[in-house]
Amino acid sequence: MVTLEDYGTFETAWCPGCGNFSILSAVKKALVGLGLKPHQVLLVSGIGQAAKAPHYIRANVFNGLHGRALPVATGAKLANPELTVIAESGDGCTYGEGGNHFLAAIRRNINLTLLVHNNQIYGLTKGQASPTTEEGRITKAQPQGVPSAPFNPLAVAVAMQAGFVARAFSGMADHLTDLIQQAVSHHGFSLIDILQPCISFNLVNTLAWYKKRCYALPDDYDPAQWEPAMKTAMEWGERIPVGVIYRNKRPSFEDHFPVLKQGPLVGRGVDQKKVKQILGSYA
Ligand SMILES: Cc1ncc(C[n+]2csc(CCOP(=O)(O)OP(=O)(O)O)c2C)c(N)n1
Numbered sequence: 001m002v003t004l005e006d007y008g009t010f011e012t013a014w015c016p017g018c019g020n021f022s023i024l025s026a027v028k029k030a031l032v033g034l035g036l037k038p039h040q041v042l043l044v045s046g047i048g049q050a051a052k053a054p055h056y057i058r059a060n061v062f063n064g065l066h067g068r069a070l071p072v073a074t075g076a077k078l079a080n081p082e083l084t085v086i087a088e089s090g091d092g093c094t095y096g097e098g099g100n101h102f103l104a105a106i107r108r109n110i111n112l113t114l115l116v117h118n119n120q121i122y123g124l125t126k127g128q129a130s131p132t133t134e135e136g137r138i139t140k141a142q143p144q145g146v147p148s149a150p151f152n153p154l155a156v157a158v159a160m161q162a163g164f165v166a167r168a169f170s171g172m173a174d175h176l177t178d179l180i181q182q183a184v185s186h187h188g189f190s191l192i193d194i195l196q197p198c199i200s201f202n203l204v205n206t207l208a209w210y211k212k213r214c215y216a217l218p219d220d221y222d223p224a225q226w227e228p229a230m231k232t233a234m235e236w237g238e239r240i241p242v243g244v245i246y247r248n249k250r251p252s253f254e255d256h257f258p259v260l261k262q263g264p265l266v267g268r269g270v271d272q273k274k275v276k277q278i279l280g281s282y283a
């Protein structure tokens with residue numbers, strides 16, 4: 001039987017009160033709840049405060065370049081589709097530096113889970129605006145206010161008919177754990193945009209600010225309906241919906257590769273003769 005202890009406990013470099021703590025705890029609980037053992041799981045991140053989360057879990061971990069978690073995660077999943085692959089990073093890392101990879105992962109419908117710790121700011125580099133910071137927000141790097149409109153990852157994902165699109169809030173721990181379990185169990189690309197406070201550099205979107213606004217989607221909400229999902233993805237302001245916004249069953253990227261039907265590539269022997277032939281053709 002797998003337990004929380006199997007996933008380890010580590011000292012972190014985060015500020016006390018940061019939303020990253022409850023996300024980390026929810027990820028561990030979700031994996032234990034799904035009965036997944038640490039060796040069956042790979043967590044891939046980029047760079048940032050959120051990207052440190054996989055450092056604090058005893059499982060397989062790959063820390064890539066800023067914005068590059070998804071290409072690494074995609075390669076790993078193709079090499080070994082038996083691994084549960086989770087890409088986990090901040091809003092800047094995923095929607096800014098990694099923006100095109102975000103679009104490619106949705107199009108491909110690669111069977112992995114993307115957890116975005118969305119604190120609406122660049123935390124590690126001390127408070128510059130990220131793609132999700134609201135227009136007009138004054139920061140140390142944008143003293144006259146952010147001049148661009150915020151990126152809405154959920155609306156983009158729903159517009160592209162992504163497999164599984166959800167929003168969570170780090171202050172609703174059990175709800176978040178449940179969503180992570182649903183996302184990991186979904187066959188295809190799953191996005192959870194997780195709203196989290198950054199107590200040091202985002203003094204507007206605080207825990208209390210989110211608590212006042214976030215509400216769970218009602219039981220009769222149907223995530224299979226595209227048009228209502230698009231409307232729900234656009235809802236932001238005094239009321240912010242959390243839950244599974246859109247769900248769409250379509251074949252995953254790996255399903256298109258007959259070679260993977262014979263089992264994971266990592267488990268196959270290497271035909272040295274063929275390798276020599278291929279290398280020889282480039283000589
Ligand atoms: C290509 C590149 N650009 C910029 C940086 C500098 N950098 C490192 S972390 C970071 C911001 C991280 O913000 P976010 O992804 O939102 O995560 P958070 O720290 O808020 O959790 C930046 C700009 C970098 N390492 N590489």
Ligand code: SF4
Nearest residue numbers: 015018049123198199
């Ligand atoms: S700076 Fe913000 S995001 Fe980084 S650890 Fe502190 S509270 Fe968390």
